[in-house]
């Protein structure tokens with residue numbers, strides 16, 4: 001298990017532009033586009049913060065298997081966006097597990113081993129703002145794919161970029 005400091009460094013590295021710039025149509029990207037499409041109430045517009053937060057709330061409920069109001073590490077790793085089968089194909093299981101740990105550590109603000117509803121909600125707001133590069137309060141599909149931390153972390157894992165970071 002990596003220390004939290006290492007995880008923070010990795011998280012920073014993951015937000016670097018060189019990792020987020022791939023335009024290849026990979027299975028991971030196709031999945032992320034599908035997820036983006038499912039967030040939009042109005043298919044003609046970009047995703048606003050309300051749609052993003054609603055999407056996050058649905059995910060929180062489905063992750064919280066025992067309905068305790070918080071997500072523990074087991075619930076978090078058991079749940080997946082649909083990336084698991086892509087990970088199996090890519091042979092990047094360990095990198096994917098590392099990416100899950102990074103995401104969990106980012107969202108568990110007080111590091112008590114549970115992502116509580118309010119921590120998750122706050123993270124959704126932060127994640128939205130971070131991804132909204134032009135600061136217009138809408139996420140375009142491109143901003144979502146390039147900047148949403150889940151997409152960035154899992155894509156880095158699946159494409160093998162995270163493995164090379166972990167080896168450094």
Ligand SMILES: [Ca+2]
Pocket residue numbers: 064065066067068069070071072075
């Ligand atoms: Ca729970």
Ligand SMILES: [Ca+2]
Pocket residue numbers: 108109110111112113114115116119
């Ligand atoms: Ca917590």
Ligand SMILES: [Ca+2]
Pocket residue numbers: 132133134135136137138139140143
């Ligand atoms: Ca924007």
